[in-house]
Amino acid sequence: MAFVRRALQLPTHSSVITPLLDIGLWPLRYRRARMALKYLAYLVDCPAVLVAAAFRVSCNLVHAGHPSWISDLHYALHRLPSRVPFDPTVPITAASVQTLLRALEAALATHVRGLIQQATKLAVWREAVLSLLPQPPAVSALFKQREYLRISCARTRKDVARLFSGVSPCAIEALRSRGIPRARRICRFCRARAIVEDEHHILFECPDPTLQETRTRFYTAVFAIEPGLLHLRRRCGDWHFFGTTMNNARTANAAATLVTTAFTRVRTTAPLILDSEEDLMALPNLPG
Ligand SMILES: [Zn+2]
Numbered sequence: 001m002a003f004v005r006r007a008l009q010l011p012t013h014s015s016v017i018t019p020l021l022d023i024g025l026w027p028l029r030y031r032r033a034r035m036a037l038k039y040l041a042y043l044v045d046c047p048a049v050l051v052a053a054a055f056r057v058s059c060n061l062v063h064a065g066h067p068s069w070i071s072d073l074h075y076a077l078h079r080l081p082s083r084v085p086f087d088p089t090v091p092i093t094a095a096s097v098q099t100l101l102r103a104l105e106a107a108l109a110t111h112v113r114g115l116i117q118q119a120t121k122l123a124v125w126r127e128a129v130l131s132l133l134p135q136p137p138a139v140s141a142l143f144k145q146r147e148y149l150r151i152s153c154a155r156t157r158k159d160v161a162r163l164f165s166g167v168s169p170c171a172i173e174a175l176r177s178r179g180i181p182r183a184r185r186i187c188r189f190c191r192a193r194a195i196v197e198d199e200h201h202i203l204f205e206c207p208d209p210t211l212q213e214t215r216t217r218f219y220t221a222v223f224a225i226e227p228g229l230l231h232l233r234r235r236c237g238d239w240h241f242f243g244t245t246m247n248n249a250r251t252a253n254a255a256a257t258l259v260t261t262a263f264t265r266v267r268t269t270a271p272l273i274l275d276s277e278e279d280l281m282a283l284p285n286l287p288g
Pocket residue numbers: 187188189190191195201205206207208
């Protein structure tokens with residue numbers, strides 16, 4: 001799976017599931033299981049005498065309690081993170097193989113939803129992508145090439161991928177590796193005790209003039225392209241609106257530009273390092 005991270009220039013400690021989702025590529029174990037089930041569908045209806053005989057032998061071995069290709073398939077489906085029920089002793093038909101293929105898709109969707117719901121670092125993907133999909137989302141909606149991957153600028157694509165994978169340059173993530181407690185990962189621009197520097201604060205809240213100007217340019221560009229989104233902006237949250245613009249081929253570039261410009265502003269400003277609770281308490285509670 002390392003190549004998926006390399007494709008989006010993500011660090012090795014980042015989650016692999018978000019790049020897979022955004023590229024539209026199933027995890028390897030599920031892809032292998034799907035290939036095996038499609039081969040099983042071929043075997044069930046295969047007119048070739050020798051192939052049909054080999055399939056019957058494999059089924060007979062399972063019925064007699066011996067290992068075979070069919071029992072290996074049962075083991076592989078049973079060992080998936082979200083298992084697929086398969087009784088190899090029941091006669092296999094074309095219809096039962098199609099049922100297994102549908103069960104495999106459902107198992108993958110369940111597995112992915114669980115991963116995204118549990119991972120704190122994947123909150124942006126959860127809020128800006130998953131929450132916008134029809135619930136419960138189908139595998140085809142989860143694993144789908146996202147609009148931002150069509151953006152020509154590699155650096156912009158990389159920044160959006162980092163946002164969705166929970167490895168942004170914001171203090172909430174960048175200071176984690178230094179062992180600094182979450183409460184002390186304070187916004188480098190606000191320098192106020194109550195303001196943790198996370199992705200939402202940097203993209204949508206921080207009063208830093210450069211970030212505010214970036215935000216204004218984003219909204220101006222989006223409303224010029226899609227005036228109808230003004231109504232949506234008034235009635236939905238920041239991540240929902242951002243996710244909508246990122247999922248729209250006409251506005252994805254403006255949304256991605258917001259991300260890369262804001263992250264550049266963060267990268268070019270030194271973080272606020274607080275070595276102790278006393279340093280934290282010395283800050284004002286809110287920006288001056
Ligand atoms: Zn701030």
